[in-house]
Amino acid sequence: MAASLHYCDTHGVDLMQALIDESIPTLAKAIATVGIEDSNWTSMIGRSREANLADISLPCFAFAKQLGQSPDSIAQSIVNAVDVESNSAMGEVMASGGYVNIRAATSWLANRLLSPEPLAESEHIMIEHTSANPNGPFHVGRARNAILGDTFVRMYRAAGKKVTAEYYVDDMGKQVGILCWAMENLSETQVNQILESKELLDESSQHSQKADHQRVKWYQAANVLKVEDTSVDEGVTTLVQLSEEANEDVLNRFDAAYQPVLDGMLETLGRMGITFDSFTKESAFIIDGSVEVLMNALEKSELHGTADNGAHYLELESKGIKGKSTKFYYRRGDGSSLYATRDLAYHQWKWTQAEQLINILGEDHKLQSRQVSIALDELNIPTPDVVFYAFTKLADGKMSTRRGNVVYMDDLLDEAQIRAQQVVNEIRSDLDETTIHQISEAVGVSATRFNIARISPEKGITFRWEDALSLDKDSAPFIMYSHARACSIYRRAGDQSLPTSINVDELSPTAIELIRRMAKMQNELNNAIKLSRPNLFCDWLSGMAADYNRFYRENHVITDDGINLQNLLLNELSRDHLRRGCEAVGIIPIEEM
């Protein structure tokens, strides 16, 4: 085996930011010469929009009025006055279209890439995502939350943050109440009869014996039954009321009803590489009394009001909430709390666990989330950051576990694996069955995740099998293939001791592009995190794979004259960047495919 580079967990430096920082003193001298008196110009330097022209750019449009010259000629004057030679970070500095365009010196980039610096100690972040009601199997509508949430967890970790992935378990309330009532009152025969009568019985899934797939039938049957039989609602309501009083017996029965479902859901998520560090039950905040304390505290708010029947609310009209209902009810007439109230206590608790909170929520929770934030503010509790995503709908309508109008994730992942296997069978007939299965499972899972992670969260998705399972170029397999290719070369190169520096003069254009791409990794990651858009980092990763492939075509590691060590070094840097990029978005970086 070749000497391996061990850069994991040591890449903390944003080289584009470093380039900006190192360019500023040199630019400042030039700008003073030209006679610009705008002290704000340093904040105008940013990443260049034209990646083929420059890494960073200074737009000169704002100086035009002051100097009475065209932006273009100002840019040219600045460029003429810049002493590039004195700055090791700066490569080319050129004027174009009113911009001062700066490219990093390739030698500087290469050096920085080869001597990474350790990440600084970071704050602790709690990312709460998924938190789906445990009433049935994971479906593709719920998957966007989990995939997005886990991608954030991974990206933050790749950026060196300490992250707790948190799942809020809704262990009280109507949904589990219905499930529990059904499990206790309906026989399997009854359930099957009810579902059959409504043509809801579907045992076509390979996973129909899995606990979550089994128990959702009881949930669906109870929902059908309660339309005709009012005693269902009565039974459920009694249970729900008791659960809200933290009745131990009822909470235990709820637990018994939903836990196998939750386990089934977590198994599905585990297959996608999605795991949690912490599970918190909603009932915990009733039991410890914190909900009651908060409700009492809210009465001191200036927004507080009381309804005729004794219910308590906050009037939010003055806080910019518009529409029919500006009242945020947090205590019912009978004195009990509501879901949102418990959410307040939950947030209060979360702040004891981390310095930053991020919630991943569907766009249907926007109003609710705003109300909760205002209430938190009234309680002097900080508000969390929230990432919203638009819904995934089926071509023929909205997904619903209750109505059985869903595509289950278990089935989607099966199908993804099968489709991937068809491809692997075709091009890797040399591999044994077990290996082929492992590869196709990794490809299927990665492709499914990437096809969601690469889309802007606020954009609605219409589920189509072809799209969800696409193995095309702009997808996970393309990236995985590039990584596997780099691994293959690493294996073939054998045990080599790698050079400690890169001779820039010998680099081909594709090699330079590759270095430039790698140098932007941390910047792209930081940017995607800052803007809450994982799709931006997905773009970088696709581009990284493409640049590696171009490099691979032109620059051979294994040649007739032996091993080209410089190209091997670039191959190893690429392999490392691809692997870390994959891990940051939930693609499995397999070593062979």
Add this chain to the structure above:
RNA sequence: GGGCGCGUCGCAUAGCUGGAUAUUGCACCGGCCUCCUAAGCCGGGAAUCGUGGGUUCAAAUCCUGCCGCGCCCGCCA
């Protein structure tokens, strides 16, 4: 009715903290495997950035009218 979001080549998608020839993939057309994985590489055609107005030296990007789509507006969760 009110609030929030979305509308970019045939399809999908990037860019939206104003700025340089609007990105990428699929599909379509044409090249490249005696050479480290062709799930690849190179080249080509294809876009009134939903639509009308405004702000600006500069608008896909900001403001606004309209059209279309989605989500929300429970003492539910």
